[in-house]
Amino acid sequence: MAVRVQEADFDPGAELEALAAGNTEIGAVVSFTGLVRGSGGVETMTLEHYPGMTEKALEAIEAEAHERWALQASAIIHRIGPMIPGERIVFVATASRHRGVAFEAAEFLMDYLKTRAPFWKKEVAADGTAKWVDARESDDGAAARWAR
Amino acid sequence: MRVLYFAWLRERIGVGSEEVSPPDGVATVADLVAWLKTREPRYAAAxxxxxxxxxxxxxxxxxxxDPLTGVxxxxxxxxxxxG
Structure with missing residues (x-):
């Protein structure tokens, strides 16, 4: 299990290799990489977060995934600070014996991350206008399907 | 008690965090927000x-x-x- 909140970019390939290294029980590795979209004339996107709570929230989400699914390994990386369209912003990966568990758990990690981890996106357009991104109801719906 | 604000709430209030001493009777989060709103127009607006x-x-x-006891x-x- 590993959670990282960082300004720097990351290398998904290297992360996936590290995730499965040395564990031959792993038969499936699933990952999701989120990129900054440039739609709507977005020139830069800045990620604000709540230092302290962010890490705790991500660790709690990851721990819950391990409680619900028989995961061999997992990783969550979220970037903060300014980014431009095309840059990687978030990464989750799960590893398990078989693929079903890894797919489900990866979706769960993203759905909970998007609705429970204290990050906020601010977009700045080419003309300088800044806008805080609104939360999407569809994200709440996606998270609600995991309710027990 | 330390109060933190994030994103547009922080921008509208103008600070990211502050120490506050709410009066007796401020028992819940809702009470705290109601009290903050009485302090200055920028809080009322935010x-x-x-x-x-x-x-x-x-x-x-x-x-x-939720109660603020011990928070x-x-x-x-x-x-x-x-995400």
Whole structure:
């Protein structure tokens, strides 16, 4: 299990290799990489977060995934600070014996991350206008399907 | 008690965090927000629509009717938009 909140970019390939290294029980590795979209004339996107709570929230989400699914390994990386369209912003990966568990758990990690981890996106357009991104109801719906 | 503000709430209030000493009778998050709104117009404006505000108590998700007893850090912010 590993959670990282960082300004720097990351290398998904290297992360996936590290995730499965040395564990031959792993038969499936699933990952999701989120990129900054440039739609709507977005020139830069800045990620604000709540230092302290962010890490705790991500660790709690990851721990819950391990409680619900028989995961061999997992990783969550979220970037903060300014980014431009095309840059990687978030990464989750799960590893398990078989693929079903890894797919489900990866979706769960993203759905909970998007609705429970204290990050906020601010977009700045080419003309300088800044806008805080609104939360999407569809994200709440996606998270609600995991309710027990 | 330390109060933190994030995203547009922080921008509207003009500070990211502050120490506050609410009067007796401020027992819940809702009471705290109601009291903050009486302090200055910028608080009243920022908290105009409390349905758009979320709260964490000592870095754990909480609700507006949760008590503040023993709480050291209250964070108020818009719905999260990471990922």
């Amino acid at each position: 908290f105009e629509d409390t349905a758009a505000i979320r709260v964490a108590l000592d870095q754990e998700q909480a609700e507006f009717d 050291r850090e209250v964070a108020l912010f818009p719905p999260v938009t990471g």
